Amino acid sequence: MKISSAGNSAGPPEKGVVAGIDIGGSNLRIALADLGGNVLERWNASTKGTSSPGDVVTLIERGVEQLLQQTCCSKRSLLSVAAGAPGVTDSRAGVVLATSFLRGWKDVPLGQLLESALGVPAAVENDVRMAALGEHWKGAARGVDDFVFLAIGTGIAAGVFANGSLIRGSGWTAGEVGYMFLPHTTEEPAKPGMPGAMESVIGGDGIRRQWLDLSDHQPSAQNLTATEIFSRASSGDPLAKRVLDRSAQILAYAAYNISLVLNSALFVLGGGIGVSVLLCEATKRILEKYNEPSRPNLVISSLGADAQLIGAIRLALAATTSPSGV
Amino acid sequence: MKISSAGNSAGPPEKGVVAGIDIGGSNLRIALADLGGNVLERWNASTKGTSSPGDVVTLIERGVEQLLQQTCCSKRSLLSVAAGAPGVTDSRAGVVLATSFLRGWKDVPLGQLLESALGVPAAVENDVRMAALGEHWKGAARGVDDFVFLAIGTGIAAGVFANGSLIRGSGWTAGEVGYMFLPHTTEEPAKPGMPGAMESVIGGDGIRRQWLDLSDHQPSAQNLTATEIFSRASSGDPLAKRVLDRSAQILAYAAYNISLVLNSALFVLGGGIGVSVLLCEATKRILEKYNEPSRPNLVISSLGADAQLIGAIRLALAATTSPSGV
Numbered sequence: 001m002k003i004s005s006a007g008n009s010a011g012p013p014e015k016g017v018v019a020g021i022d023i024g025g026s027n028l029r030i031a032l033a034d035l036g037g038n039v040l041e042r043w044n045a046s047t048k049g050t051s052s053p054g055d056v057v058t059l060i061e062r063g064v065e066q067l068l069q070q071t072c073c074s075k076r077s078l079l080s081v082a083a084g085a086p087g088v089t090d091s092r093a094g095v096v097l098a099t100s101f102l103r104g105w106k107d108v109p110l111g112q113l114l115e116s117a118l119g120v121p122a123a124v125e126n127d128v129r130m131a132a133l134g135e136h137w138k139g140a141a142r143g144v145d146d147f148v149f150l151a152i153g154t155g156i157a158a159g160v161f162a163n164g165s166l167i168r169g170s171g172w173t174a175g176e177v178g179y180m181f182l183p184h185t186t187e188e189p190a191k192p193g194m195p196g197a198m199e200s201v202i203g204g205d206g207i208r209r210q211w212l213d214l215s216d217h218q219p220s221a222q223n224l225t226a227t228e229i230f231s232r233a234s235s236g237d238p239l240a241k242r243v244l245d246r247s248a249q250i251l252a253y254a255a256y257n258i259s260l261v262l263n264s265a266l267f268v269l270g271g272g273i274g275v276s277v278l279l280c281e282a283t284k285r286i287l288e289k290y291n292e293p294s295r296p297n298l299v300i301s302s303l304g305a306d307a308q309l310i311g312a313i314r315l316a317l318a319a320t321t322s323p324s325g326v
Numbered sequence: 327m328k329i330s331s332a333g334n335s336a337g338p339p340e341k342g343v344v345a346g347i348d349i350g351g352s353n354l355r356i357a358l359a360d361l362g363g364n365v366l367e368r369w370n371a372s373t374k375g376t377s378s379p380g381d382v383v384t385l386i387e388r389g390v391e392q393l394l395q396q397t398c399c400s401k402r403s404l405l406s407v408a409a410g411a412p413g414v415t416d417s418r419a420g421v422v423l424a425t426s427f428l429r430g431w432k433d434v435p436l437g438q439l440l441e442s443a444l445g446v447p448a449a450v451e452n453d454v455r456m457a458a459l460g461e462h463w464k465g466a467a468r469g470v471d472d473f474v475f476l477a478i479g480t481g482i483a484a485g486v487f488a489n490g491s492l493i494r495g496s497g498w499t500a501g502e503v504g505y506m507f508l509p510h511t512t513e514e515p516a517k518p519g520m521p522g523a524m525e526s527v528i529g530g531d532g533i534r535r536q537w538l539d540l541s542d543h544q545p546s547a548q549n550l551t552a553t554e555i556f557s558r559a560s561s562g563d564p565l566a567k568r569v570l571d572r573s574a575q576i577l578a579y580a581a582y583n584i585s586l587v588l589n590s591a592l593f594v595l596g597g598g599i600g601v602s603v604l605l606c607e608a609t610k611r612i613l614e615k616y617n618e619p620s621r622p623n624l625v626i627s628s629l630g631a632d633a634q635l636i637g638a639i640r641l642a643l644a645a646t647t648s649p650s651g652v
Contacts, residue, residue: 162488163494165489179582180586181583183508258587260501261501263495291515
């Protein structure tokens with residue numbers, strides 16, 4: 001647990017503050033912001049061994065308290081919070097329906113738990129949609145009403161904006177595009193809890209598996225991350241280049257297919273693998289062959305790992321007046 | 327050109343009427359409705375040899391006049407019209423940007439042409455989105471705020487509702503899903519004006535091509551329509567069954583991929599091939615293997631070929647107050 005002095009700590013804001021919360025599979029991050037959305041202070045802690053909803057809420061309570069002290073804000077000055085959760089989230093009811101991280105939450109009334117613990121309105125949203133909100137508010141998709149935030153890390157998911165609003169779907173699972181069937185992916189339906197067809201090729205483990213298969217599982221090839229494999233490709237390693245090209249082709253199919261459905265103006269790539277310039281450039285080269293106007297325009301997230309937190313602040317600001325938020 | 331007595335012609339409606347117009351590649355259909363949306367009378371004509379925008383508008387003017395006479399309505403009682411066009415349509419400006427039918431319209435200000443000709447507000451929309459509007463208003467998707475209308479005929483396209491609104495996209499091409507890349511489709515980008523990857527397997531010509539390839543182009547196999555091939559499958563023809571199964575598998579991939587993006591509650595299948603019960607049932611059997619909640623729920627259009635016209639009436643009714651419509 002530590003507090004970093006990321007922002008302006010000149011004095012407590014007069015009109016109140018909000019807290020944006022990002023609950024990750026291994027990390028909990030909180031940012032306190034003034035009503036202009038400026039981050040005043042940040043806090044983070046590990047969630048390893050803290051997976052129960054009660055424990056996570058206690059941890060959040062502690063983090064918020066520390067942030068308020070650090071910024072010389074009274075407890076009363078906190079007006080609202082919003083939390084991004086890594087799973088299927090009913091943002092209307094504030095309930096996390098299911099997660100694969102955190103040892104599998106199920107029907108957790110997170111909004112209510114946070115409201116009880118902190119005494120202020122609490123909004124809850126899926127973390128990838130939260131990141132999309134962040135990019136729409138202050139990132140690469142500012143002012144763009146039709147765009148897709150595509151998070152590529154261990155898993156793959158999308159946050160979809162259309163007509164200026166988030167698309168959540170009838171069962172809160174819009175954007176689970178990691179399960180897409182594409183040329184050269186598996187054709188088998190995914191087993192519960194297992195990676196989807198696209199994910200198993202270009203999620204973090206998928207890229208590593210491509211690499212290990214191509215390099216015949218030689219010991220020297222072990223333990224490289226996807227980013228390191230892509231770096232080798234740019235240094236001229238022919239096997240790594242094949243992995244990069246194949247990954248770019250799959251990403252091009254996926255982005256094109258999504259764009260055919262939505263005709264989004266922009267694709268913002270985020271997540272540990274999505275922010276790879278090499279992957280983005282290789283994918284763009286492939287997409288140049290595809291017809292306008294459905295050809296997706298790819299850019300890399302400008303908020304990076306902060307997208308969720310910034311989105312959470314945006315939602316918390318909206319929750320000061322209405323808990324259902326944006 | 328003929329008038330069919332489809333509705334109630336007891337007397338002219340007192341408060342006014344609207345006209346819904348469906349401009350097809352070979353057929354023009356108009357329905358006159360009262361302000362309750364009840365169809366009073368229908369009219370249709372061939373558009374063969376009448377492909378220029380001016381000629382089509384003149385034909386529409388004549389059709390509307392005949393319908394008004396037939397229902398004993400004065401010209402003044404017409405309050406608005408709405409037209410569905412078979413191409414990329416900027417519904418805000420009322421401009422048909424491009425069609426492949428009608429010898430290729432380009433940037434045709436159809437709304438303005440209709441307003442000049444008829445002297446009333448005129449809304450314009452893409453025909454597949456118009457059909458989705460119809461299904462949402464009076465068809466299989468009544469009361470469903472997140473659904474996809476999937477038209478499968480010669481071409482394939484979708485009308486997408488999310489959060490209760492039509493998704494049109496940043497360049498008005500949302501729903502062009504016939505170009506989707508799926509397992510076992512071509513991987514080549516489509517050439518301009520040519521069928522897309524999915525379309526070339528399960529559009530009308532694609533299904534016929536599958537059949538001809540499997541039946542080794544024997545003369546007895548020629549000239550069957552997709553629907554006739556599916557009928558043969560249900561009578562036990564093993565080659566036709568392979569065509570049906572393959573088509574259902576491709577449709578299952580496509581519907582599942584779209585559902586992953588949007589998590590729609592419902593897929594309404596329309597178009598000459600989409601309304602095939604055999605195709606729908608075969609696709610549903612495949613989808614049973616896929617995980618909830620992204621598994622799409624398929625139903626067949628309840629409005630059939632009337633979906634566009636009903637949607638046009640809906641849009642015309644909205645245009646009595648605002649030309650930009652729904």
